[in-house]
Amino acid sequence: MTNRFARAAAALIALLPLPASAWGPVGHEAIGTASAEWLEKQGYTSAQKHVQALLRPGETLASISNWADHIKYGSPLPGDTESQAFLDDERNLVPTVEDGKARHFGFHYTDRPFQARAYEPGGIGARPDDIVGTLNECIVSLQNADKGGQRFSPRVALMLLTHFVGDLHQPLHVGCGYIVPGEGGDWRFAYPSAANGAICDEGGNKIAFKLDGRKTRLHRYWDEHAVLTAAHGRSSAIFGKALALYEPHPAWKAHGPLNTWPRVWASDTLAASREMYAPVRLVSASGEGAAREWTIAFDGGNMAYSRLSGRLADRQLGKAAYRLAELLNAIWPTPGKTPKQ
Numbered sequence: 001m002t003n004r005f006a007r008a009a010a011a012l013i014a015l016l017p018l019p020a021s022a023w024g025p026v027g028h029e030a031i032g033t034a035s036a037e038w039l040e041k042q043g044y045t046s047a048q049k050h051v052q053a054l055l056r057p058g059e060t061l062a063s064i065s066n067w068a069d070h071i072k073y074g075s076p077l078p079g080d081t082e083s084q085a086f087l088d089d090e091r092n093l094v095p096t097v098e099d100g101k102a103r104h105f106g107f108h109y110t111d112r113p114f115q116a117r118a119y120e121p122g123g124i125g126a127r128p129d130d131i132v133g134t135l136n137e138c139i140v141s142l143q144n145a146d147k148g149g150q151r152f153s154p155r156v157a158l159m160l161l162t163h164f165v166g167d168l169h170q171p172l173h174v175g176c177g178y179i180v181p182g183e184g185g186d187w188r189f190a191y192p193s194a195a196n197g198a199i200c201d202e203g204g205n206k207i208a209f210k211l212d213g214r215k216t217r218l219h220r221y222w223d224e225h226a227v228l229t230a231a232h233g234r235s236s237a238i239f240g241k242a243l244a245l246y247e248p249h250p251a252w253k254a255h256g257p258l259n260t261w262p263r264v265w266a267s268d269t270l271a272a273s274r275e276m277y278a279p280v281r282l283v284s285a286s287g288e289g290a291a292r293e294w295t296i297a298f299d300g301g302n303m304a305y306s307r308l309s310g311r312l313a314d315r316q317l318g319k320a321a322y323r324l325a326e327l328l329n330a331i332w333p334t335p336g337k338t339p340k341q
C-alpha cells in the first residue's frame, strides 16, 4: 500500500459520519474496570503482570478499551506510530465488506440472523475476519508473541481483544434482523434464504424509532441508552466496580480449546439478540435500495423496552468483563489456575 493511498483512505475515514461506537465509551470502560477487578479477585497474577507489561504508565484496561473505536474515526496524532502502523497495514484497510469502509470496521461485528441458534463459521452473516475470527487472531498473536511476526503486535492485540470481548457481548454486534416484505405491504423479520431475499438491518442501524421526539437507530440505542440505563448515573469506574461484584453464572465460564471460546460466546450472545428483538415490530419503510430504512415500535411501548434494555445490557456487560479476565488468564495462565481445555 502506498502512503498516498493510506492517507487518502485515512482522510476518507475522517469524513465518514460518526456512528455510535459499540457499547459506547462508558460500556467499554466499565468492562475494562470490572475485568481488572476480576484479575485481582481471582488471583490471576500472571495475566496481571503480562497486561501491565504491555500498558504504558498511567494506562489501564479501561483506558485502552476504546482504542479500536478511536482509530475508526480519527487520524492518529503526530507520533502515534502504533495507530498509524495499524492503519497503514492493508490487511486492516482494504474493504472486504460491501459498504466500502476500511476492513477493520468489520472486525467489530458479525451479522448472524438473530433466529440462528449458534455462530457458525461460514454460516449466513459470518466472515473469516468478523469479530469471532479477529478475536481468534488476537489470541494467537498474544500466545505467540515471543515468536514475532504475528498478525497484530502484542500491545495492539491486547487493545483489540479488550474491546472485542466487549463488542462480542453487544447483542447487535452478533445478531441482526433480516427483513422481508410480508403480505399486504407490511414487513417482517425472517430467517434469510435465497428464496426470500431478506435484507439485513445491519445490526439495527437501518431500523429506527422516536425516542423523546428524536429519531434513534436501534443500534445506537443499545450502545448508549441501554448502557446509561444500566449504569444508573454512575461513572464507568464505579459502574465497572459494581459489575465485578456479580456472582458469575456457571454458564459464563468457558471450557474447551481456547480458539472455540469466541465462537461459543457469540452463540451465547445470539440468545440475548433474540430477547432484544422479540418486542421489535416493523411499522413502515422509507427510501429505496441501500438507503431503505424501517420505522419500528416496541410491544409494550418505549418504557418497557427501556427496562428490558437496561437489564440485558447490565448482564451482558458483567458477563463480558468476567470472560475477558478468564480469557487473559487462559492466554497467560497463573500456575494452579489453568482453565480446563
Ligand SMILES: [Zn+2]
Pocket: 021, 022, 068, 069, 108, 163, 167
Ligand atoms: Zn467496537
